[in-house]
Amino acid sequence: MKYLLSFSILLLLTSCYERERECANFQIGTFHSEITIEGVVYKSNFTRKKDIQIETYNNKVDSSQVRWINDCEVIFKTINPKSMAEQKDVHLKILVTTDSTYTFEYSYVGEKTKQKGIATKIQ
Template sequence: MRILLCLFFVFFVSCYEVERNCTDYQTGTFTSAITINDSTYNSVFTRTKDLQVETYKGHVDSTTVRWINDCEVIFRTINPKNMQEQKDIHLKILTTTYSTYTFEYSYIGDKTKQKGTATRIN
């Protein structure tokens, strides 16, 4: 009986998958929150299939959007003003809910990844 319970438990735990309805978040208007070294950075952005316009502390940035698959995207700054802005960003959606998604991102070639949450506002 004990073995049967263990098998039953393993069966249901191994079938659990994190929900990722990434296509629901490929377009729209969102707010995002990213925490780095105990500081939280908030921004608002609008994304279409090809373009993302983000506002952070009154500064507007526009990037092209290239989806690698349903859950991973590459952003490229349209008019970079410095070397940092010339680096492309890779973002991966990790989980989704009915109105939010969690993500991780990094500059292409960097091993350091940051995590954040985005919330749909329309």
Template sequence: MSQMKYLYLFILCLILTSCFDNIQRNCTDYKTGTFTSEITINNKLYKSHFTRTDSLQIETYNNKVDSSSVRWINDCEVVFKTINPKSRAERKDIHLKILTTTDSTYTFEYSYVGEELKQKGIAKKIE
């Protein structure tokens, strides 16, 4: 009888863990292209437009253009390094992780490398 309990427990665990595998992450679809992104910080919405190649990202935010080098850690995580930083904050690398994907968007979290505070946003591929 005790072996039967273990079998039922194993089957229950298997069923429960399979329910959590439904998150879609096709990160390679978003390594390059043209995108718009939206991030909400303290109830304020920030929008930007950017184009990413294998090694470069050019972003426009508030009529200001920034360029960053791109270094992929794996298919879903990337580090951006500002090419010509103009302030101390711009010298900090940014780590971005794609959390989920759809057919045209991805949800991400990002932070300065080495910092705990993470922000979340959504990017939409337009090309």
């Protein structure tokens, strides 16, 4: 009985906590993102419109087609891939939002390894 009561209280407290996800606010705009992989921070800037994203990373510009699965998940397909890796589609999922940032995870479609990052809306 003691364990049942403790479990019930814990369940009640955790079920009331829901992370905010206002993903529609981040489908269009200009952003800055940072991703840390094995201690190295990778930064990029990008502008996303309804069906295209243009990203600048290491002074290189890359464009991708954008296809929203739902308000919080999107698939990116590189428009002019220059390598086999660029031919793979990328799946991105928005996990948490604030008024000007979102935390996301992404991976190549069909792969289990995921990376996380934060994007800040500039405009």
